[in-house]
Amino acid sequence: MPKKNSMPMKERAVKPRIVTGDEFLSAERCVAIHRIMVRARVMEERMIKMSKSGEGFFWIGGPGEEAFNACLGLQVKKGEGPAFDFLLLKYRNSAAMIAMGMELIDGVRQMAMRWSDPFSAGRNFTGHFSRKGWNVVPVTPVIEVQFVMAPGTALMQKRHGGDGVTIVIGGDAGSAEGDFASCLIWSTRPGNELPVLMLTTNNGFGISTSHASQHSCEHTTERGKAFGIPGEVVDGNDPVASWFAIERALRYCRSTRRPFMLEAMVSRLYGHSSSSGAPHSGEPDCLALFEERLLAAGVLDQAALDQVHEAAHAEVEAAVEQVAREAKPTAEDVQKFTYAPSKVDSVYPGDYTGLP
Amino acid sequence: MPKKNSMPMKERAVKPRIVTGDEFLSAERCVAIHRIMVRARVMEERMIKMSKSGEGFFWIGGPGEEAFNACLGLQVKKGEGPAFDFLLLKYRNSAAMIAMGMELIDGVRQMAMRWSDPFSAGRNFTGHFSRKGWNVVPVTPVIEVQFVMAPGTALMQKRHGGDGVTIVIGGDAGSAEGDFASCLIWSTRPGNELPVLMLTTNNGFGISTSHASQHSCEHTTERGKAFGIPGEVVDGNDPVASWFAIERALRYCRSTRRPFMLEAMVSRLYGHSSSSGAPHSGEPDCLALFEERLLAAGVLDQAALDQVHEAAHAEVEAAVEQVAREAKPTAEDVQKFTYAPSKVDSVYPGDYTGLP
Amino acid sequence: MATMVQAVRLALHYGEENLGVTDVFGQDVGPPLGGVFTATQGLKTAWNTPLDERGIVGTAMGIAYAGGRPMCEIQFCDYGFNTIDLLKVAGNQRWAAGGQWDMPIVLMTPSGSGIRGSLYHSHSFESWASRLAGWKIVMPSNPLDAYGLMLSAIADPNPVMVLLPKALLRLKGDKLIPGEPENADELKKMIDAPVGDRSRWQPRWPAIQEYFVPLGVASLVREGDDATVVSYGRTLPLCAQAADQLRQETGAAIDVLDLRSIFPYDWKAIRASVEKTGRILIVNEDTEVTNFGEHLLRRVVEELFYDLSVRPRVLFGKHLPGIGLNPVYEQNTVPQLGPIKEALAALVQEEA
Amino acid sequence: MATMVQAVRLALHYGEENLGVTDVFGQDVGPPLGGVFTATQGLKTAWNTPLDERGIVGTAMGIAYAGGRPMCEIQFCDYGFNTIDLLKVAGNQRWAAGGQWDMPIVLMTPSGSGIRGSLYHSHSFESWASRLAGWKIVMPSNPLDAYGLMLSAIADPNPVMVLLPKALLRLKGDKLIPGEPENADELKKMIDAPVGDRSRWQPRWPAIQEYFVPLGVASLVREGDDATVVSYGRTLPLCAQAADQLRQETGAAIDVLDLRSIFPYDWKAIRASVEKTGRILIVNEDTEVTNFGEHLLRRVVEELFYDLSVRPRVLFGKHLPGIGLNPVYEQNTVPQLGPIKEALAALVQEEA
Ligand SMILES: Cc1ncc(C[n+]2csc(CCOP(=O)(O)OP(=O)(O)O)c2C)c(N)n1
């Protein structure tokens, strides 16, 4: 519930900041991160409702990973082509996309399976982003295959010059797929090391199966050592620690043009997906924890926090309303976008048009 | 060339032995190992000739790996079922098979593609063994897939009780396949660790591609550390070192029921296969090196060595001659062994008989 | 009556107790979940694996080599496409090694559309699977057949793939499994894990009986002289429904064959029906280029060409990269009742 | 005349110089070997990879996403079966993401039997490949077509798979590639690496020219009114030979269609020929259950049933787990000249 009479910024103590160990984030940065986290959370919670109301079907997403993802998205070198960072994401990275500038309505469009969904034209599950202008390649529902693509984008970045990095993200359970190991090998070919930032968001589970029950290797970062890949494990619930761990990791990849591994310990606040009912798990909530710190440090007061939430709710509701009026795909759209136009194809010079 | 008048055993110095560091092998064991190595080498060299003469086609095999493989085969707990060791081999392990008791003529039968070939009925390439009575599962030409099967046999062994171990062997290049990593994960599931001996025979190459050009991880054993798997690297050209490294590795797996990694540095004396022409590579030859040591230590004299070679040649020639008279598969054999008989199949109660 | 997931669970239990099943495993197959569709809840040999399909298939092979009888699950067939080489090896090892080793593995996986699964929970697998020589492939369309086919899959000493139609997994059958309690609620209480904490829950298994649906035997679910329709899985009940409606509306009587076994398929049954009717429609929902139904059509053309009164027909899914999430996509990508009925009507009506 | 491997090498060189090819890579593709069949010797962008097919396909996709134009090789198609999921993703990503990204990758791999390759160097891949929606698949049967199809594969912005018939890789063609020296020995001296030390060898490239064989266009290699035979790859020259022999022996004149593109295939050409002849035989060497040729047969039956004078025929490889090494196995598993000729003769002779 938003409260009236929030304290205006200027009245607060000078230079409030949020500190972890000997690292800190300025009030301005905290406010920016917080706003992203809230907007992501509110959007995802609205989507969970949509999955129950029939406005959408399946939900899967990032509540519990907002702190880490917001810090990541804000530090991406955003742009198109090998001079910029490439992002090979999974399905819990909405906060990173929002940090990069994604409008919430675009997330809602995908959840509502609209033709206007800019990521998949109403074809893919929510959270399966794709954005060419930002080098966000299509998220595939197939776990971990992004790790065998990462060496390809990173190779082009290294060849191009500059400091573009390939950021590839997987879950803790997914690291059991051989593709994770392939990325270790391909990104350290002697003389051909590649600027790949291998991220794991470790929430301790793959659906119902605990990480601890299947993995003797506690952190994926340990697996890099045999390949000379440095790594770090960070508390993904702490935006301060996350911010600087990501900064260090990116700096290493950008400057050395070599791989780095970072594992963030995160929560999975609404369970695996709407298939498991999406009840609240009771795990530590990075947003609630951050807000306590923001209040304690006087970066924001309760009223200001409430305003952020209120604005996010309004934004999402407006989005849901508008999206409800947007067109669905039609029967004619089913074959669209199968093929790119080709001058050397006599059957499909344009798109796919059914059997030859 | 065999020489006459070889020194009889009893005239030799008392207790000659072959020493490496503070380990040694007795004369008796050396003689046994040597005889296996020679028989393996002579058989493989005859097969290379067969690949050129048209008596066979493609050749691939183990020259350069005999020392390590002979020591391995002699230490296998041989038998059928989960109480015994399982062997998940590749195509360069003929010396291990010979050490276990394989008749050379069976190797020749496969090279000559005879119906009598006990490993594949004239269907598979040479060196692609299979022997149910010895727990030698079919060697597949698909590199590295044996590493995802190993957890299965080892699971049954652990469950059965006793000290049976799964011995799985791959090449250095093959370790780049994700299946190698899968074996690390599956054999160390917490509380479900498995008695798998993961062996790599590192000859520095995969066909024409050097290990050094593709792998920042010098030895596969380094990759076990993140999973708590102990490991060792051994000079596979030295039977003494190999013997004891294998002994230690097997003892660890047998007693702790956990995985161990062993990498043997070996030579690839006739190149990758007959496709590369099979010329001698000039790499260190474990057999020649061993014979020098046997002579120097007085375990065998030149005449005795020559006799071993002579006997092996005679054995192989007799085998080649006999095999030439043995039947080839016929057109009727093409479908055989596709299905095991089944009481619940109304179309194929016996074997496959063509389309339903 | 049991649902198909319950039938599968009962069959696996029967297999554990009577047919030597040693391991039921896969992603989320063991406690606490017992499978994303709950098909493996409460089974005594069920265990969870790492998220690694290649490891799952390979481990099953290893268990079989060492004398076990494993049933492994690929959570959705959509995620089995990185294991085709292993499936090939499982199917060829006996042939390759001159008949030394059996390979008694069962691989179970949900297949097909109908659960709003979007790109990667809507794939069909049977056309791919039918190309795996050395394997046997089955796909039930009702709980009793699921029970009987699963028992045969377990008893057969060769690799058998059990494709479960995603769309039909939660539907109840109309025939009791031998030994199944008559009251569905009672069955539920006995073998469905409760919502919430399951750590101390134990199933109470009904005294179910042996019941094999032999491999390679189709089931004639509707009978008639006017035409033949061959199908299986999700589209089978739609074909039966279409036939029923046509019968009522036009009096046309149609043989509806539930293939049940995709390989080996029941050629005798297909032949007998086509010899009788001279008209055939083959229906499935897999993509239409190099579709298993095209193989059946080829057999018909090869052996029964001169028995055909009219052009033989097929109805398959579109050759497209996937099935989209918005229902508009799914409805226009894979066969639904309407088009099946239209195709059947056209088949019956065409002048010979 | 160039062999097919030389033609491929020339095409890749042309692609590097003129069509933006950035990477030619795969196992043993770079120096010193230049490919197990030498198809990539001397190419300036060729490099060796780890022994990891999934890494190869994935890296190609990554390169394409980042604006490159990669040509990757799977050493033998037999070793590509652990990458089917990745091939599916490469084929569906454009569709899945609403057309945002092109995926201009070429995947080249030797396919089929004929080199005494035993179980794992004899597989055919086209039936599998034809199921990969979003891909285009080609398979040349002579060096000039290999050159022209490879150029089209490179120029096309979609994923294109180039299947090279193993058995024909070292055979010379009978037509010059535009710009190819007339003397085959000279070509060899210019572009084949010497035996022995190659560390300082450099190719001298002839001034070859652009020559596209458009995707989806078959080639009519023999003409006649009496029957149609459709094939590609290893079995195509056998079909042509059989047609020639029949013409000499019986006077029968047969349309021999070299499909060249497997997807999209040239339906117009097939239809025109079958409308003319009323008789068709489809030949390939892939296994016979759910074979791409069965799809073509289905199209024929669907659209040309009433134009057929006699039963349409097919000749494929047997549904078996593999091809054995002993030549007895291979001869009795995949179509050879004798059976092809017999089938053609029977097709022509049958009374309408
Ligand atoms: C190859 C593949 N196998 C199985 C699945 C089904 N699946 C979807 S998410 C998931 C668990 C993933 O766990 P993790 O990698 O830890 O990521 P998290 O969901 O916990 O973020 C599974 C098994 C899949 N999508 N892809």
Ligand SMILES: Cc1ncc(C[n+]2csc(CCOP(=O)(O)OP(=O)(O)O)c2C)c(N)n1
């Ligand atoms: C999956 C797979 N990919 C490629 C090949 C082709 N191939 C056969 S042997 C080989 C090299 C193997 O090298 P390594 O693992 O080091 O074993 P080595 O031959 O050196 O003993 C390759 C690439 C194969 N057999 N299987």
Ligand SMILES: [Mg+2]
């Ligand atoms: Mg997780």
Ligand SMILES: [Mg+2]
């Ligand atoms: Mg090697």
